[in-house]
Amino acid sequence: AQSVTQPDIHITVSEGASLELRCNYSYGATPYLFWYVQSPGQGLQLLLKYFSGDTLVQGIKGFEAEFKRSQSSFNLRKPSVHWSDAAEYFCAVGGTGRRALTFGSGTRLQVQP
Amino acid sequence: GAGVSQSPRYKVAKRGQDVALRCDPISGHVSLFWYQQALGQGPEFLTYFQNEAQLDKSGLPSDRFFAERPEGSVSTLKIQRTQQEDSAVYLCASRPLPGTENYEQYFGPGTRLTVT
Numbered sequence: 121a122q123s124v125t126q127p128d129i130h131i132t133v134s135e136g137a138s139l140e141l142r143c144n145y146s147y148g149a150t151p152y153l154f155w156y157v158q159s160p161g162q163g164l165q166l167l168l169k170y171f172s173g174d175t176l177v178q179g180i181k182g183f184e185a186e187f188k189r190s191q192s193s194f195n196l197r198k199p200s201v202h203w204s205d206a207a208e209y210f211c212a213v214g215g216t217g218r219r220a221l222t223f224g225s226g227t228r229l230q231v232q233p
Numbered sequence: 234g235a236g237v238s239q240s241p242r243y244k245v246a247k248r249g250q251d252v253a254l255r256c257d258p259i260s261g262h263v264s265l266f267w268y269q270q271a272l273g274q275g276p277e278f279l280t281y282f283q284n285e286a287q288l289d290k291s292g293l294p295s296d297r298f299f300a301e302r303p304e305g306s307v308s309t310l311k312i313q314r315t316q317q318e319d320s321a322v323y324l325c326a327s328r329p330l331p332g333t334e335n336y337e338q339y340f341g342p343g344t345r346l347t348v349t
Contacts, residue, residue: 124275152336163237163324164276164340171336210275220266220292221338223275 122147122214126224133201134232141196141227143211153194154212154221155185164210170194181205206231235259237341239325245347246315254310254344258327265308266338267300268324276324282308315348322346 123146133139145151152171156164168179175187185196194211208228212221238257246252258265264283268276269292278292284305293300297316302308312319322345326338 154337156340161342163342164326166337166339169337212275220268220278220281220289221276223277225273225275 122151122222124211124213124222124224126209126211126227128227129225130228130230132230132232135203136200139196139198139201139205139229141209141211141229143194143196143224144192145194145211145213146192147213151187151194151213153185153187155179155183155194155196156210156212156223157181158208158210158226160207167196167209201229201231203231203233205229237325237327237339239323239341239344241344242342243345243347245349248316248348249314251311251313252315252346254312254323254346256308256310256325256327256341258306258308258325259339260306261329262327262339263305263330264328264338265302266326266328267308267310268326269294270322270324270343272321279310279323312346315346317348320346320348 125144154169155167158164167183168177170177170187177185183198187194208226210226211224214222240255266281267279270276280300281289282302285302297313299311322343324343325341328338
């Protein structure tokens with residue numbers, strides 16, 4: 121069975137500081153990995169995805185993520201956080217064929233001025 | 234182009250009432266998923282359609298939940314005799330052809346259901 125763990129429920133960073141959100145997954149084959157962002161009252165917006173190839177993936181809004189097979193991780197990073205990045209972030213695995221995505225429980229990011 | 238739309242955006246139901254939630258996927262998208270997102274949790278899979286065929290309904294929590302997509306486009310999630318534990322945001326997502334390399338699912342804004 122596939123699963124995703126996001127160990128940090130809530131993270132607070134100062135504006136301009138760097139950010140890393142952790143994601144660990146369990147998947148029986150080559151994983152398809154995603155990071156989504158959800159602002160209050162909004163749907164999920166895709167930040168980036170990994171299917172194969174280069175393990176460092178660039179996304180929108182200056183985000184990147186690195187796939188590490190040996191650690192079963194897909195951590196999300198941003199070098200300098202903006203106040204508008206405050207939101208809930210979800211890591212997800214799967215979604216191929218008829219498979220649905222399996223999401224982690226999310227990390228809420230708060231940005232201090 | 235237009236994204237996935239859902240209606241209503243907010244729904245308050247008294248316990249025991251039936252509700253119907255609508256999803257309009259992106260035009261031409263073959264695959265459609267429904268997810269349930271409880272407060273403070275990540276979305277959880279409910280059911281999957283490929284065109285009009287419901288290929289997976291393993292995530293539906295009880296037989297009070299029913300989904301359909303009769304013409305392979307618009308989908309409706311129906312909940313009968315709502316209970317308080319049904320309170321959640323219901324998300325719909327669509328995706329182009331299955332089996333392609335683009336596995337991105339495009340999400341609608343969700344319907345927030347509150348059962349009082």
